[in-house]
Amino acid sequence: MGIKDITSHGKRLPIMEEFYSLQGEGINTGKPAYFIRIGGCDVCCHWCDVKESWDPSIHKLIHVEEVIKRVVLQKANSVVVTGGEPLNYNLDFLCSNLKRNNIECYIETSGYSPLSGIWDWICLSPKKNFPPLEEICNKAHELKVVIETEDDFIWAEENSKLVSANCQLLLQPEWSRREVMKDKIIDYILKNPKWRISLQTHKYLKIP
Secondary structure (H helix, E strand, O other): OOHHHHOOOOOEEEEEEEEEEEOOOOOOOOOEEEEEEEOOOOOOOOOOOOHHHOOHHHOOEEEHHHHHHHHHHOOOOEEEEEOOOHHHOOOHHHHHHHHHOOOEEEEEEOOOOOOOOOOOEEEEOOEOOEOOOHHHHHHOOEEEEEEOOOOHHHHHHHHHOOOOOOOEEEEEEOHHHHHHHHHHHHHHHHHOOOEEEOOOHHHHHOOO
16 A cells, blocks of 8 residues: 555655744744644755655654644644645645644645645745646745746746735745845846745754
């Protein structure tokens, strides 16, 4: 039996790590949240800083109820589900049980897998080799595009046309190219003020 069969109901998930910290990037930067990182990703961006999350088979399948108990013990008000690509799995069970404990549910996704779960905030970070689904574009609260080269500005604009008018638009320098790209991003935003800049503050602050 494969991992997808075992996790089909979402009661067990291949959890890579979980921790309580501050959100480090995007619109919600600085807010405390309990992070749940789920293993498994088909996108495999070459600049990904969590490549060990790609292979779900190396991560222990954990009962979701156990994770929720740890969230509640931390007295966290919100949970950020990330990956890997968390929407490779059914997240209905996770979200419904978090909601039962009055915990807000946030997700970061590339948007190429069907949406499951009930979310207070959807951060869509689209990738070129696996474009996002229309369903997720329509529901995204935040579009966060990683900028590695100047060509990525074109990709960002293409995706900005797919999300709703209320979606927050952010450009984030790819970490290894941040010194090269940050001034280009600033200049681009000054000329295109619908965008905002997102920085990976958790890396500057050296927190998880």
